[in-house]
Structures are given as structure tokens and as C-alpha cells.
Amino acid sequence: MHVIGNVIAFVFMYLFLISIIMKLKSMKIFISDLNSYRIVPVKLLRVVAVFLLVSEVLVILSFWSNAPENHEWFSIVILLGFSIAGLYKSIHSKDSHDACSCFGEMTWLNANPFIRNIFLILLALFHLFFGPEARSSEELIYLGLAVFISLTTTIIIQNAKNRKRKKYFLQKAEHLLNHKKTEYILFVIGYKSPYMATIDHYLAITKGFYILFYAPDYVLALKTTKWCNHIVISIGSSNQVNHKHEDAAFVISKHNKKSTRIQDALAHINKF
Numbered sequence: 001m002h003v004i005g006n007v008i009a010f011v012f013m014y015l016f017l018i019s020i021i022m023k024l025k026s027m028k029i030f031i032s033d034l035n036s037y038r039i040v041p042v043k044l045l046r047v048v049a050v051f052l053l054v055s056e057v058l059v060i061l062s063f064w065s066n067a068p069e070n071h072e073w074f075s076i077v078i079l080l081g082f083s084i085a086g087l088y089k090s091i092h093s094k095d096s097h098d099a100c101s102c103f104g105e106m107t108w109l110n111a112n113p114f115i116r117n118i119f120l121i122l123l124a125l126f127h128l129f130f131g132p133e134a135r136s137s138e139e140l141i142y143l144g145l146a147v148f149i150s151l152t153t154t155i156i157i158q159n160a161k162n163r164k165r166k167k168y169f170l171q172k173a174e175h176l177l178n179h180k181k182t183e184y185i186l187f188v189i190g191y192k193s194p195y196m197a198t199i200d201h202y203l204a205i206t207k208g209f210y211i212l213f214y215a216p217d218y219v220l221a222l223k224t225t226k227w228c229n230h231i232v233i234s235i236g237s238s239n240q241v242n243h244k245h246e247d248a249a250f251v252i253s254k255h256n257k258k259s260t261r262i263q264d265a266l267a268h269i270n271k272f
Contacts, residue, residue: 010146018106076121083118188211210231211232
């Protein structure tokens with residue numbers, strides 16, 4: 001049971017650290033995503049964002065030190081809150097899908113958030129009733145090192161994946177739009193992108209962009225109508241959507257042949 005308790009602590013520390021890092025890397029997107037839930041008043045969005053980040057830090061510290069007593073209830077309450085907010089959004093949002101943006105570009109962790117949260121709640125309950133009462137200093141060191149090594153490896157792999165994906169999209173953009181004499185800003189979007197809500201809102205109030213859109217036909221039809229001020233180019237049919245790129249989110253500028261993450265691009269779009 002002692003070993004299982006340490007493994008559960010590792011899982012919580014690893015997941016919540018990724019969540020914090022991704023939120024800090026794209027704070028504006030995080031706040032925009034909070035706003036899409038339509039639960040928190042706009043004036044309080046930043047306060048709630050900071051509160052959630054601090055709460056996640058406390059979860060990490062509590063599982064690492066295994067203190068205070070019954071600290072697992074704090075994590076359970078947070079996870080229940082996330083689940084309820086997600087269900088509320090899925091009920092009231094027309095464009096919702098079974099994913100969240102909690103882990104940013106680590107999209108493999110964003111799928112099925114409700115199931116993920118329930119699983120974590122069960123792990124927290126197991127740790128509460130069967131976990132170790134205390135950890136030795138050696139265990140604290142080894143646990144911290146294990147999380148650090150795993151997190152570093154994950155980030156390295158993700159960055160390599162992003163570089164490969166950017167190269168692919170740059171080549172695709174050159175092939176499709178190289179004949180255009182005018183400059184362009186190209187959005188590359190997958191319909192399951194964790195930033196879809198923010199991108200959708202941005203494109204609805206702007207005009208003049210080229211959009212490579214990965215989506216089934218019915219989603220393409222809806223978005224083409226909504227993004228009527230842009231040129232939408234579909235890649236993939238309803239039966240041939242490239243699942244490798246269905247969560248993509250990049251912006252490419254012909255002016256300087258630059259590809260950037262959507263998190264950075266939306267905040268500085270006029271600088272292209």
C-alpha cells in the first residue's frame with residue numbers, strides 16, 4: 001500500500017504540474033477559456049485564474065508532503081468543481097466537445113475530462129483511506145526527482161512533436177497559398193483543438209484570414225458560415241479527417257514565414 005500511495009502522489013504531482021505550466025505559458029488563453037464557461041463575472045476572471053493556480057500548487061505540495069491530514073479532500077473538492085463546470089459548459093455551449101484545455105498543448109491529456117476527473121477522485125479516495133501516513137526524506141527526494149524527470153521528458157517530446165507539426169503546416173501553406181501575391185495570415189485549426197472556443201470567437205469578429213480547417217463536413221459547414229469574413233480551406237472529408245492534426249492550433253505568416261503557437265499569436269496578431 002505504501003508503494004501504491006507513492007505512485008498516486010506521483011500521478012497527482014505530475015498532472016497538476018503540467019496543468020500549471022501550460023496555464024502559465026498561455027495565461028491569456030487560460031483566462032479566455034474561463035470566460036467561455038460563462039460562470040465567472042469578467043471582472044473576477046483574473047482573480048479566479050490566480051486562485052485556481054494557487055489551488056493546484058497546494059494540491060502538488062500536499063501530495064508530495066502527504067500533509068496536512070486528510071488533504072485529499074481538498075483535491076476531491078477541486079476535481080468535483082472542475083467536473084461540474086465542464087458539465088455546465090457542455091450543456092450550455094453549442095460548440096462544446098468532449099475535451100478541455102486544462103493541459104494546453106498536451107492535448108492527449110485534455111480528452112474525456114469528466115472521466116479523467118472521476119478517475120483522479122477515485123485515486124484520491126484510495127490514497128485517503130489506504131495511503132501512507134508519512135514519507136521519509138529519502139522518499140520525498142525520490143518522488144520529486146521522478147516527477148521532475150518525467151515532466152522534463154514529456155516537455156521535450158512535446159516540443160519535438162510541435163516542431164515536426166509546424167514544418168508540416170509550413171509546407172502545406174506554401175503548397176496551397178504560394179500563388180497568392182498578397183500577404184496572408186494563415187490559421188491552421190483542428191476542430192478538437194483545446195483553444196477552439198477562443199479561436200472561434202476571434203475569427204467571428206475579424207476578417208481577411210486564410211484558414212486551413214481540419215473537421216468533419218458538418219462542422220466545416222457550420223464554421224464556414226460563422227467565419228464568412230475569411231477564406232476557409234478544408235483539408236479532409238467527413239470520413240478522412242487526419243486525426244494526427246484534429247487538435248492543431250497554429251498561425252503562419254507569409255510575410256516572415258513564421259509559425260507560432262496559437263497562444264502567442266492571438267495576443268500579438270497585429271505584429272505579423
